[in-house]
Amino acid sequence: MKVLVINCGSSSLKYQLIDSATESVLAKGLCERITIDGRLTHTTTGKEKYTVDLDMPDHKAAVKYVLDALVDPETGAIGSLDEIDACGHRIVHGGEKFAQSVVINDEVIKAIEECNDLAPLHNPANLIGIDACRKLMPGTPNVAVFDTAFHQTMPDVAYTYGIPYKYYEEYKIRRYGFHGTSHSFVSKRLAELMGKDIRNLKLIVCHLGNGSSISAVKGGKSVDTTMGLTPLAGLPMGTRSGDIDPAIIDFIAEKENLSIKEVNNILNKESGVYGLSGVSSDFRDLTAGMEAGNDRCRLALDVFCYNVKKYIGAYAAAMGGLDGIAFTAGIGENTAYVREKSLEDLGFLGINLNNEANSVRGEEALISTDDSKVQVWVVPTNEELAIARETVALVK
Numbered sequence: 001m002k003v004l005v006i007n008c009g010s011s012s013l014k015y016q017l018i019d020s021a022t023e024s025v026l027a028k029g030l031c032e033r034i035t036i037d038g039r040l041t042h043t044t045t046g047k048e049k050y051t052v053d054l055d056m057p058d059h060k061a062a063v064k065y066v067l068d069a070l071v072d073p074e075t076g077a078i079g080s081l082d083e084i085d086a087c088g089h090r091i092v093h094g095g096e097k098f099a100q101s102v103v104i105n106d107e108v109i110k111a112i113e114e115c116n117d118l119a120p121l122h123n124p125a126n127l128i129g130i131d132a133c134r135k136l137m138p139g140t141p142n143v144a145v146f147d148t149a150f151h152q153t154m155p156d157v158a159y160t161y162g163i164p165y166k167y168y169e170e171y172k173i174r175r176y177g178f179h180g181t182s183h184s185f186v187s188k189r190l191a192e193l194m195g196k197d198i199r200n201l202k203l204i205v206c207h208l209g210n211g212s213s214i215s216a217v218k219g220g221k222s223v224d225t226t227m228g229l230t231p232l233a234g235l236p237m238g239t240r241s242g243d244i245d246p247a248i249i250d251f252i253a254e255k256e257n258l259s260i261k262e263v264n265n266i267l268n269k270e271s272g273v274y275g276l277s278g279v280s281s282d283f284r285d286l287t288a289g290m291e292a293g294n295d296r297c298r299l300a301l302d303v304f305c306y307n308v309k310k311y312i313g314a315y316a317a318a319m320g321g322l323d324g325i326a327f328t329a330g331i332g333e334n335t336a337y338v339r340e341k342s343l344e345d346l347g348f349l350g351i352n353l354n355n356e357a358n359s360v361r362g363e364e365a366l367i368s369t370d371d372s373k374v375q376v377w378v379v380p381t382n383e384e385l386a387i388a389r390e391t392v393a394l395v396k
């Protein structure tokens with residue numbers, strides 16, 4: 001089957017056309033600046049990558065350009081749209097309604113709309129992408145794959161906040177967690193690499209990218225994760241603060257004469273390692289800055305690593321033990337310093353890093369010593385492939 005995987009952001013759209021038989025990428029690309037002006041970057045495997053400026057007043061226009069690019073006789077990947085057997089859509093928030101992926105129909109769309117409140121920037125964009133595919137490819141099945149679904153197995157003690165219970169009852173305020181597709185994919189792969197049945201394993205997945213989250217996966221099920229009601233919680237990230245004392249919001253608002261919304265914006269866009277270092281949100285820049293003697297870059301990196309370490313300890317406690325850790329996503333796969341620093345002094349938990357093996361970048365590798373009780377692996381994530389697999393499983 002050929003599956004078109006679509007990931008709509010508020011002003012962007014990423015896509016991959018995947019052949020599920022070989023799990024290979026036939027074409028991929030990105031639409032940027034949707035609603036502003038519009039730019040498409042497209043690559044068909046084996047052909048030259050190109051970028052064109054196109055008028056994209058909305059996501060429907062972007063989807064149309066993507067489909068045109070896929071069937072272009074010279075630069076495209078397929079002869080006609082009939083060759084696309086299904087579309088898989090990444091949906092950010094499924095609330096408590098969706099514990100797994102579903103084939104999209106009118107009822108599902110309504111249920112996703114009801115979660116818009118919980119992800120006001122992302123879910124409406126996701127829905128526009130779905131609507132465009134349904135209109136432009138009538139008859140082609142669409143599947144929704146939720147970032148939150150994998151974490152719906154968390155027990156109440158892990159997802160309940162210490163605020164009046166009525167807010168959970170009335171507004172469904174609770175921990176949901178995100179990056180679920182990645183945590184699911186990577187934990188399964190980690191168990192395979194360890195050669196063990198996931199049902200008997202206690203695993204921690206560190207998805208460290210521009211957005212970062214860690215999950216505790218016990219017996220194949222997510223039992224806790226660092227992100228919360230929104231993806232702002234947990235680790236300090238590229239530009240997001242992660243966990244802070246909630247009273248800080250009011251404090252900054254008063255001192256700087258800002259609204260709650262403005263402070264929220266600072267916590268989302270001007271905080272994290274970017275805010276700390278004053279240099280960059282990119283870990284390559286931070287590592288280079290630290291090596292050049294910039295102490296704020298060192299501090300930003302070390303605050304990040306300290307928090308990763310703290311959550312590893314917390315999740316080992318939550319699961320009553322630990323068998324394996326996976327590092328994934330841009331930082332987890334590529335930044336040896338972060339892996340080393342985050343695991344420093346964790347020998348008491350049976351975690352011993354092999355410093356030589358830890359120099360690996362972007363490929364599957366065992367990076368713990370042979371006698372480490374806990375195996376530590378680098379496991380590249382592949383959210384698009386995971387979405388394609390889910391889509392195939394549902395429409396077959």
Ligand code: AMP
Nearest residue numbers: 209210211281282283284329330331334
């Ligand atoms: P992601 O959100 O998973 O794409 O991850 C993006 C982050 O990964 C960026 O902020 C970079 O800091 C980091 N990253 C990506 N590639 C590398 C690399 N080759 N070396 C170090 N860090 C990298």
